[in-house]
Amino acid sequence: MKTNFEFQLPKNQSSVIKVLGVGGGGSNAVNYMHSNGIKGVDFVVCNTDSQALEASQVPVKIQLGAELTEGLGAGSNPDIGKKAAEESIDRINELLDSNTKMLFITAGMGGGTGTGAAPVIAEVAKQKGILTVGVVTNPFSTEGGNRKKYAKDGLVELRKSVDTLLIINNDKLIEVYGDLTLSKAFAKANEVLNTATKGIAEVISQHLLVNIDLNDARRVLQNSGTAVMGQSEASGENRAIEAVEGALDSPLLNDNDIFGAEQVLLKIVTGPGDDEIKMSELNKIKSKIQQAAGNDVNIIEGVGIDNDLESSISVTVIATGFEQKIDKDPVKINLSDSNNIEDYITKEKVAEDEDKKIEILQTKIFNFDNEVLVQEISTSDENNINNKSFVDENKIIFELDSEIKPDHISNAELIKEEVNIDNPAVIIDEIKNEDNLSDNNFEKNDITDSSKTEIDKNVSSISNKSLESREREERLREISKKLRTPSGLTYLEEQPAYKRNNVTLENVPKSDKEDTTNFTLEQNGEDITLKKNNSFLHDNVD
Template identity: 35%
Template sequence: MQDIVQDALENAEEEAREMDADMDGDEFGDPRIVIVGCGGAGNNTINRLYNIGVDGADTIAINTDKQHLKMIEADTKILVGKSLTNGLGAGGDPSMGERATEMAQGTIKEVLGEADLVFVTAGMGGGTGTGAAPVVSKIAKEQGAIVVGMVSTPFNVERARTVKAEEGLEKLRDQADSIIVLDNNRLLDYVPNLPIGKAFSVMDQIIAETVKGISETITQPSLINLDYADMSTIMNQGGVAVMLVGETQDKNKTDEVVKDAMNHPLLDVDYRGASGGLVHITGGPDLTLKEAEGIADNITERLEASANVIWGARIQENYKGKVRVMAIMTGVQSAQVLGPTTQKQADKSRQSIEGVTEADFDASKNVEKREFGAQSDGGKRELEKQNGVDVIR
């Protein structure tokens, strides 16, 4: 048996070298992943992602604020609503952010192309992010993508922004397949003594690392790859989701990293009734398969037997001696935004009382040329220019 184990280890090392050598070769059927940041907070996350690097995904920054957009690094940058805001931002008005983004939907359709999975990130409560995120999600959904919103909510003291955030969350919930809601108030559990600017940077990093981890575990060789089809099943109609984050350098990795994650949920919900779970583990070369499986098992043991759970694990050299887990539990109930079951009941009651349905989305037909999957612009490019759309690639 020892000879078999030794041969297996030698062959595994050779196969790993061959995989690394082939990484620059042709790709066969890899899903196209796009990450869209809307508004100031969303743009900051995109900037962080671009700088730390995310393999196998495209980054897009959308904003009404020209000056802020100039400072952002992304694969594609889109200034929307120039004729409405003169590039000065939405002034905290979500309806302005919504209108500006609707005017640019032809361009957004083109840059999204034939995306399979779209992450839409924004800070809820402002103007552009709150207004733009539902519009971008609807466009991506109509083009056949699985859409995952990843948004942060304001501090409790920001009362006016909180009201806008709640309204924006409901609109986003109607358009995205799943919404991962991150409560800024929970930052106090992580970094209670940090200046507010640096605390927000922590949230940017959490979102960026999560999106990067999920994307690369789908598209890059890993210890345990996330299967895109399985992930789509969990995220499709996943409703509201909560994220747990844990990290440890303790020798007892399996227990300690799960304990840390349990103590730091980023939304105040009881996730035991979650319909699905996605667990992503990052560790060093010393992480064993048994440890990784133990972490995934421990963090999902409170879920019901019917919950659909998938997990993946990546090995990175700079994680030697430590391990990080990020878990997303879908289909939870939250006071901040209605889950699928609660929403169905609310919709049924509302329709029985009002006898009305929501109006169809009023979409303009603007199209701009894009090198992948592009079609004729139908003579609409000039219209978007008049509406005020700048695209920087």
């Protein structure tokens, strides 16, 4: 007896990977991705602007804050964007509950809807256990206004809710592609967003010979913070090295250095047959990544075949596990005022030491054998330390005479006997005023004017050296940044060093005199010697 069973496979089932564009910039990027196509993903656009939603060709659309904004935009106000997303939270939940395992959120930071709504959507997805990846752009510096501040605050909020964040700096578009028109600049930004999103999504969705699935991606991307992604193709004899170097040099991402990465997703795709990747090429690619990461990074690789590539090789690198880098706003300091610099350094030091314990070291005035004593005092309780003393870490070095007078030696021996106690626990008292000095047996010597001048010179010399060191670090940092971009490298190659350093060379006129000699040479085989019959050898023919 033969029985046939029919299985009804679900049709039009939602993909486990969704790409969601939030706001105007994010929706434009998703529209671009939808027209170009990414395998195995669903596209969604979310916006407060109803006109922009109607113009989109993406089939799945979510109107954010229909009652709050009445179909208009957020007016470049992130608070309105946040409230609009909270109003439409049920619709967002419905979308995410439809078989979603991984979510890409694309947005342009600095506006209203994208900046305010993206963190809300990311938080909902994270609470559902969905692997969430943010791919966002920073505004062009020429956009001005409050966009830069809004973008910075939005990134802080978004970073809290996503597993991985890729940041694309729009200003680098100008460095790489030159002076673009406005429409072409935004088109390039969409292209970079598409490359970053497609590169990660197809690592998971595309079936490979050595496959990478969602669990592999989760291991690398989950709670990983900032990510660096690069993709490149190459052909020829050195195609493996050229492709991986191109992937590691991704100038459009905010940070293209994978040094310090702990996890790497690696996708390698080649043509079929004889064009398939060789083991030696695979070893070269992985060795290059290990070298660039600077440590024993964990590499999860996928290798596949694509007939369209023919003899080329495509390499995609996604690196995570970096320390979080937060950009600080630039601080302007008047270099002509040394006090200004010292005040800034002092403020930075105080800010770093807030809510920390201060380790107080007892300094040695004389070369005793007593060990250094340490006492920790919490800065949180000011009342307990008002009458205590700290020894400041910043020391001013005074040059004293090498000779020690006999009366000083006797005082030193006396002090040594006094501090040689059984219990080494000592608390250093703070010297609040001159009255406290009377209780201590210190010898007070007047400082002459010449000594003060010498001290001032030493302090000034230290300040100048510190300033020169900082200027040198800034110059090296600028050169390093330029070397990472094609335009910067071209500038360094074409511009002579003396011009970059503003060195003016004197135009020395050519001399009219000719160099003459009374000697003549002759060649015997390979040897060159002076002629023996040279009548002018001694400048005396007689």
